[in-house]
Amino acid sequence: MALLDALAERLREIVGAESVISDPAELATYDCDGLTYHRATPGVVVLPDTAEQIAAIVRACADAGVPYVARGSGTGLSGGALPRTDGVLIVTSRMRRVLEVDAANQRAVVEPGVINLDVTRAARPYGYYFAPDPSSQQVCSIGGNVAENSGGAHCLKYGFTVNHVLACEVVTPDGEIVELTEGPGYDLLGAFVGSEGTLGITTKVTVRLTRLPETVRTLLAGFDSMERAGAAVSAIIADGVVPAAIEMMDALSIEAAEAAVSCGYPPGAGAVLIVELDGPASEVDAQFERVKELCAEAFELRVAADDTERGLIWRGRKSAFAAVGRISPDYIVQDGVIPRTMLPQVLARIDAISRERGVRVANVFHAGDGNLHPLVLFDGSEAGAGERAEEVSGRIIDLCIEHGGSITGEHGVGIDKVEHMPRMFTGEDLDTMQMVRCAFDPAGLCNPGKVYPTPRLCGEVPGRRKGVHPLVESGKADLF
């Protein structure tokens, strides 16, 4: 650890001794992000205040050949911010200033440690808000939203974080501070957003602000079965309505939410739908009537009369993940996505697998965009239960891939789904993506081991076509 000790000393020179943590007990509190079953105590933690400090930290790591991982609030669910025992964890939580709110041009400039909901709080007096709304929005930070391209219930209508980021100041793995923007040249901004911390560290984010809607109307519909609720979703989308959100929960997740927050969902429901419309009152009122007609098969329709009732409807949904702890000692939160048209088939298959393996699965999901969040329940104290749950969780990902979907909808690949990447992409596809990683980070120190399986292009002789990469041919192949 002499190498890390020397590096910690260098970091103290950069940020001051009070901003470097190397005490083992303190380090242990940083050993995971929201995916708690992967843990690793970081070698050193550093808490910078400025972009210049981060650039100096990255250069110090590069000089020492030590890997580093950046994190904000650490709420990610794929282990993207899992630290390295042999490396530095760069925590941006002290960089939480809202630098500018430019309402006339519908944008704000914030530091990466700013909490998602605080952007909305800063913009609301001007009549605006920040649209991406992950369930963790009260605690998650913008830097992490950028790294993971975070979604949320309202991304059906408003898009993901990438649609709301206009520019990022970034420290690249070679320790330079660059500005990535929309505009001429490559859209590196788009490639950076969602790169899960592997291309650099964002130090300043210009976000798009969205006008607060004139009206919001929220409906809770109780159905006998998932099939009927699913049919209503299809009917709404087919009708051309684009709700701000359509969320679905099954009986098991309703039971859990009820136990946790007493949200008062319709008793005995096999499924509930939450449908929210927002926008100009004239449009919302007309479309809301249409949505109610399209939910005719519901045995109960409840319309939120005010913000309090609306809040209650959402409380059940937003608490669902945590609430599952009330009905099961352990659970896995899965995240996959399928074409919306495949929802009925895939839900039926999940149900069949659940019965066959005797493993309960609670389904909570963003129905409008086919983003499943099955919660696979188990009791870790029971022999083999964890393994069976893992198997069912894996089978659900198989189903997503088989049905033309993806291994992750919004939680990212991180450390959790690295192994699944070759099932979605050919070797050539992965090579092409990793060319970019190697271009940014040839030494492989920036959040290594995340997103991509083995680093095929940097430091290994690749099986690429001869004569095409002249540099490979000329014997310099170790660079790719």
Place this chain on the structure above:
Amino acid sequence: MALLDALAERLREIVGAESVISDPAELATYDCDGLTYHRATPGVVVLPDTAEQIAAIVRACADAGVPYVARGSGTGLSGGALPRTDGVLIVTSRMRRVLEVDAANQRAVVEPGVINLDVTRAARPYGYYFAPDPSSQQVCSIGGNVAENSGGAHCLKYGFTVNHVLACEVVTPDGEIVELTEGPGYDLLGAFVGSEGTLGITTKVTVRLTRLPETVRTLLAGFDSMERAGAAVSAIIADGVVPAAIEMMDALSIEAAEAAVSCGYPPGAGAVLIVELDGPASEVDAQFERVKELCAEAFELRVAADDTERGLIWRGRKSAFAAVGRISPDYIVQDGVIPRTMLPQVLARIDAISRERGVRVANVFHAGDGNLHPLVLFDGSEAGAGERAEEVSGRIIDLCIEHGGSITGEHGVGIDKVEHMPRMFTGEDLDTMQMVRCAFDPAGLCNPGKVYPTPRLCGEVPGRRKGVHPLVESGKADLF
């Protein structure tokens, strides 16, 4: 030319003799794209039918060390498809099949040579259309739309091509066929769209289809002055209305359009606004009344009663560029963008420069998103007129940069604006972008000379920080 002759022979083996053009007279017809004052006769033209043929062509070029440029219909306005005299021009116009229309999932799969408007024609029977609508949409092809990230009048509400492309099959510069999609891993799709043909050649595009709006309402407002029209634009946006389009034309462009297509715009207008709303009838009707109120300063308000009248209103706008030929023997189409809030200042400055230099400038633009298209008029037969026009055109770009805007709004950098890139980006910013280019195309054969100034990273010893790129330090610097 022995090298090119041998390569042409190889290309004939790949695509058949009838699909390779090497006759000088025939080659000359391919010597420019829509930016006609840059011309270069291609060394060889090849017209492939399949992705596999394109991959083989690219590999043949790589083996021979010969540069290549891809083009579709060749309607681009920045010279992005300008051929190389020493290279191959790969023309995708024979690849024009609409392979699939999947209305249930709101997508279509098309070949790159498909004409923009033909996607809408294929989708319309299902109630959908393809939203990006460059003025050239009757002739421009999807491959070019992807390369340039094309915009259009309705991009204010619907976004650019990048927001409507879900996947691209791409032949990379190393001759592999890869699939770029949204989903896990880097958003290379986003970086590829708008990369102006420098990262590879798209061979199949999956586009998002947009539901045909229930209602479209179009208004033509005549104002005394640009200032008053501009104030109306600001008022509409500030009110929270998002029109499908807000277009503005000044007196000179109105005169030109009138001369060309007799569009019947209000006589004597100093400016006209075209405001179009689309969406659900309930919303459109309410907002349309609001827009009319906000255009209270107009001396004439005309609402299109039907599709014929709507077509007439748009005909004036869409013909404006070509129409300028009626009032001036020569002109430069400029393309810049500024924050919408800067419109009044910048328009006043353009007017001042125009008067000061005695060069007429017709202003036609996408007012809603601050995208200016000044037409700088001159008579090429008059000594020094071309130079003065170039100077004014350049000054307009200066204004855009000074006011926090960009050197191009939607026409791209191409060959035309390469020299301006260092004025928008630092050396580090450009280096970072070019790292990606070098990763894809280390030999520099894929549309070289476009977008970026000197290729600083491939094949040159860069002035990058020592100790950060260990590969540079180790003497292998020629790779960057």
